Amino acid sequence: MAAARDVDVPSLVASAREGSVRAVARLVSLVEDGHPALREVAATLAPHTGHAHVVGLTGPPGVGKSTTASALVTAYRARGLRVGVLAVDPTSPFSGGALLGDRIRMTEHAGDEGVFIRSMASRGHLGGLSWAAPAAVRVLDAAGYDVVLLETVGVGQGEVEVAATADTTVVLLAPGLGDGVQASKAGILEVADVLVVNQADRPGADRTARELRGAVAMREHDEGSWRPPVLRTVATSGDGVDALLDLVESHREHLGGAGLGERRRLRAAREVEALAVELLRARVGTGAGTGVLDRLADDVVHGRTDPYGAAERLLATLE
Amino acid sequence: MAAARDVDVPSLVASAREGSVRAVARLVSLVEDGHPALREVAATLAPHTGHAHVVGLTGPPGVGKSTTASALVTAYRARGLRVGVLAVDPTSPFSGGALLGDRIRMTEHAGDEGVFIRSMASRGHLGGLSWAAPAAVRVLDAAGYDVVLLETVGVGQGEVEVAATADTTVVLLAPGLGDGVQASKAGILEVADVLVVNQADRPGADRTARELRGAVAMREHDEGSWRPPVLRTVATSGDGVDALLDLVESHREHLGGAGLGERRRLRAAREVEALAVELLRARVGTGAGTGVLDRLADDVVHGRTDPYGAAERLLATLE
Known part of the structure; x- marks a missing residue:
């Protein structure tokens, strides 16, 4: 507890809630570093959470997740909403690894106080999604961001993890990604609330979209249940991004209070379970x-x- | 315990150890299904484990992991060794999803009693690698397979998991897989004991191999420590596969008894931890x-x- 004394958590949380990007960044860092003040941070945030719409963006490397995230940020800002982006993706440009073009694109938002962007390491034993990610979502939520975009690389288990963490899960694919990716389509369909064929200006986009629609149609759906729509976008030009945002909003409306509550209970349960495991590890x-x-x-x-x-x-x- | 009565575990284990592929398949199924006899299976196998060389094959979808696994099986068989293959990979042809060519290739081994091939679902909460996989490795080990090939799709966390589970980790890449994959190279270098550029007959293979060699050279290595070699292969034609097998053997010799013991303690610790978490989940x-x-x-x-x-x-x- 002594080590936590150098951080004034109540002041930090108050500043974050008053719109200080610096305070938000500091809180996310405390969460990510497992700082001794972490417990106090979580307890102080708790009463202020539950307002942000958490949108998961997942898909294999190279489909344009970061470009899509950036385009969505622009679209949300145009509607006057504050947006946080958390990239839990070792292949993400936010992690400093990849294409210069994407970095420049995200830099567009750098001067905007209504946007917070952070790359997080996908460490920890719990699969593709860092155990710190849900805690960071909670920081942005409490700080008053209306939307939190959670970008994660999705192959196999990763999709299930992001689905457990998001209110709405957007799965991105691209034409011509090869049979390996197509083979995992079953898993993708289980978690996707919205399916996007990005890079739709490339050959094969029609076919990929048609195949996905066919796969969705073949699945059993209860009367009145949500059927994941399939949308084509070109994130680099912004084509289809407003429509994507509309579909995300539609999905949220479809969920309603009860559906959203159910997803969030699932998310909280996974988070509590993950933390219990961490505590267990520490003890042994x-x-x-x-x-x-x-x-x-x-x-x-x-x-x-x-x-x-x-x-x-x-x-x-x-x- | 009553439900376990319909399985005669000691007889099954004895049959498996006498070379019955059917008994091995049944034991792997018991493990995978979480059958009530699972505990007895594990206890009965325990004294017979520790002999197989566990080789992890990981890499992104489409690099040719299954083709490489198949080619390695052929090479090991030519040296008179018995080989088990466990594919924990939702994109694997073994899982029934993908390329017909690969399925036919694996069918080559179908009549060979010295080969056991099984695809496992990557379920469970513990990331890319199913918690049942280490238990299945233990079945094959106790049944006297000299080598167990563990194929898993590797993106992000997946590589770390396979490294914790294998004695020797082979990371497969392919030329021209895009910047996303290259960006995660740092993680790949941390876990790879052998780096393979497969599909080396395609353009860009030289460059990919050169870049990987450069990245390996730039890393700090202690005096006398193992430096992951970079090998080019064409698994479809078998080119370079014997050399890959030699490098895997060299790595095992380099590890020696002490190094192998250390890796296996780490693997057992992860397995025990994962099972403790499962027990925890069951209890709550x-x-x-x-x-x-x-x-x-x-x-x-x-x-x-x-x-x-x-x-x-x-x-x-x-x-």
Whole structure:
């Protein structure tokens, strides 16, 4: 607790809620770094959360997620809404790795106080989505951003994770991405609220969109349930981006208060579970070479016990 | 325990160890399905594990992981070794989704008793690698397979997971896969023991290989430590596959008993940890609508508590 004293959390949260981008950035950093003040940050934010619309953007590398995010930011700003972008994606230009063009495009928003953009490392043991991401969403939510765009690279499990974290999940694909990606279409359909074929000015876009529509049509849908629409966009020129924003809004309206509440309970449950696992890890001392887990792992390697027996003993050490 | 009575685990394990492919398949299914006999299976296998060389094959969709796996199987068989292949990859042809050519290629091994191939769903909450995969590796290990090839799709976190699970990690790339993939090169270098540029007959292979070599050279290496070699292959024709197998063997020799033991302790620790989390989940009843977690999640959604406080209360319910 002593280490938390150098951060005045109530002041920081108050500043963030008054519109200080600097305070928001500091809070996200505290969350991301696992700072000792993290607990106090979470507790102070809690009463102020639940207002932002969390929109997940996922899809394989190279489909234009960041370009789409940037175009959506422009469209939301034109409607007078404040937007936060969190990129949890090792292949994202926000992470500093990729195309100069995308970086320049995002720099457009640099002087805009109504926009907050942050790249987060996808570390932690919990798959594609950093365990810190939901906490960062909570910071932006409490700070009064109307929309939080959560960009994550989606292959396999990643899509499921972003779906558990977002109110509305937009899955981006591109024409001609190859059979590997098409093969994972089943998983994509399960999580997508809106399907986007970006780079629709390229050959094969019609076919990809048609195939996706066919796949959506073939799935069972309950009477009155949401059927993911398939939209073609060219994010680089902005074509179709306003329509995408409208579809995202339609989906939110379709969910209504009850549907949104259900998704958010699921999201909170995943977050609480993830944090419980982190606490569990901290208690059994995975870091140090002398931890209980290391001794149990050694027993498994030498066939003195099996992993299930070891796992039960690990939990027993907590009791 | 009553439900486990219809499976005679000791007989199954004995049959598997005597070379029955059918018994091996049944054991892998028990593991994958979370059958009640799972615990007995794990305990019975434990004393017989620790002999197989576990080789991870990872890389983005479309680089030819399955074709490479198939070519490696042929090469290992030519050296008289028994090989198991586990594909934990939603985009894998083994999962039934993709290219006919690959399916035919793997069918080559269908009549060979020294080869076991299985596709596994990448389900579970623990990222790209199914929690059942390490248990399936253990089945093949105990059944006397000399080599277990673990194919997983690698983007972001996936690579770290396969590295934690394999004795030797082979990362496959292909020329011209785009900037997105190149941007995640840093993560790839951290986990790769051998780097492969597959489809080396395509334009740009030289450049990709050169860039990877440059990236490896730029990294800090301790005196005498293993530097990941960069190899070009054409898995469809078999070019370079024998050399790849030699490099995998060299890496194993470099690790030696101590290095291998260290990796396996890490792998066992991850497995035990994952199982402890599964047990934790089962105890707090995430499935039912009446569970403790659901109530805590509802408190978080309504701002009555924060996720950290909820996580601590969740763990407290176990004590």
